Amino acid sequence: MDEASDEDLVRRVAQGDEPAFRLLARRYARRAISLARRITGNDADAEEIVQEALLRVWVNAPRWRPVAAFRTWFYRVVLNLCLSRGRRAPFLPLPAAGDPIDAAADLENRLHDEEVARLVAAAVAALPDRQRAAIVLTYEEGLSNAETAQILDTSISSVEALLVRAKRTLRDKLGSLAGLTEKPDETR
Amino acid sequence: MKLAEFRDIVDARGADLSTWPDHLRVPAESLLAAEPAARACLDEARRIDDVIARGLQASAVPVDLAAARVLARIARELPRQRRFAVPWPAALLDVDLAPSRWRLAGLAAVAALGIVLGLFGPDIGSRDGPMVIASASAESGLAAVFEPEPLTGVRP
Numbered sequence: 001m002d003e004a005s006d007e008d009l010v011r012r013v014a015q016g017d018e019p020a021f022r023l024l025a026r027r028y029a030r031r032a033i034s035l036a037r038r039i040t041g042n043d044a045d046a047e048e049i050v051q052e053a054l055l056r057v058w059v060n061a062p063r064w065r066p067v068a069a070f071r072t073w074f075y076r077v078v079l080n081l082c083l084s085r086g087r088r089a090p091f092l093p094l095p096a097a098g099d100p101i102d103a104a105a106d107l108e109n110r111l112h113d114e115e116v117a118r119l120v121a122a123a124v125a126a127l128p129d130r131q132r133a134a135i136v137l138t139y140e141e142g143l144s145n146a147e148t149a150q151i152l153d154t155s156i157s158s159v160e161a162l163l164v165r166a167k168r169t170l171r172d173k174l175g176s177l178a179g180l181t182e183k184p185d186e187t188r
Numbered sequence: 189m190k191l192a193e194f195r196d197i198v199d200a201r202g203a204d205l206s207t208w209p210d211h212l213r214v215p216a217e218s219l220l221a222a223e224p225a226a227r228a229c230l231d232e233a234r235r236i237d238d239v240i241a242r243g244l245q246a247s248a249v250p251v252d253l254a255a256a257r258v259l260a261r262i263a264r265e266l267p268r269q270r271r272f273a274v275p276w277p278a279a280l281l282d283v284d285l286a287p288s289r290w291r292l293a294g295l296a297a298v299a300a301l302g303i304v305l306g307l308f309g310p311d312i313g314s315r316d317g318p319m320v321i322a323s324a325s326a327e328s329g330l331a332a333v334f335e336p337e338p339l340t341g342v343r344p
Binding site for chain 1: 236237241242249251252257263266267
């Protein structure tokens with residue numbers, strides 16, 4: 001069953017197959033929490049939202065129609081819950097702990113990378129909700145504009161407009177980093 | 189294609205021209221060949237894309253524990269599923285009943301055509317014009333019914 005497609009699993013879930021539902025949930029829980037965390041800026045909200053979204057999958061699976069990929073439907077549910085909840089206190093996400101410390105790593109490069117990560121995360125977190133969603137779905141989830149449009153329940157041209165506005169803001173805030181991303185020991 | 193338009197398209201569609209449709213990629217490639225400013229714009233866009241992608245990746249917080257908590261919570265008793273009262277054939281369930289622009293446009297066009305035909309279309313109800321009830325002769329017992337109304341002279 002681990003190799004079954006999402007759509008096959010949803011069909012089984014529609015029949016009340018609980019193991020199929022748990023497998024589907026395991027497949028998407030991490031990505032969904034990351035997405036929700038980026039949009040809401042809050043760990044507790046992200047967990048609640050993903051739990052609610054997964055339960056909605058279980059409850060509504062018998063009525064689900066395969067007019068779009070399951071991922072699109074599920075991300076739309078997660079995003080709608082995020083956007084309707086709004087954001088609570090702003091937060092500045094910390095960079096991940098990352099790989100185990102390599103004794104040979106250049107400390108200066110590592111500090112530089114962490115600073116870039118902090119600045120990028122803060123700049124994205126400061127965007128308006130739908131612009132932030134478009135950026136996260138494009139850059140972190142790697143989705144096309146077409147799929148992003150389906151998830152945001154809007155047109156492709158609206159997604160493009162969101163990306164244009166978001167990137168202009170990010171370019172203003174992060175443009176200097178484009179020149180600082182080169183590590184000291186790199187050559188052109 | 190002008191530089192400003194090229195910049196917008198790069199922001200909207202990304203800096204990888206291979207993903208652009210032909211009608212945008214071809215003029216963009218011509219512009220890149222002719223304009224150093226366009227090449228600088230594309231290079232800048234690629235750098236910003238790289239910064240954003242790497243920054244988001246590096247700032248991602250591990251969510252394994254959070255995912256485990258969520259999965260543990262939903263593993264408890266699940267609520268009842270929402271089913272149709274009548275089991276519909278699978279073919280009907282596959283029909284997309286969600287509104288679509290084309291279906292709505294078609295419906296609106298047909299409705300407009302119906303209104304226009306109703307208001308301005310040919311009157312096919314009668315060929316002979318309005319029906320007139322001939323008045324009965326005075327000798328007929330129906331005279332009282334069909335003679336002009338005394339006050340207004342209106343014939344039925």
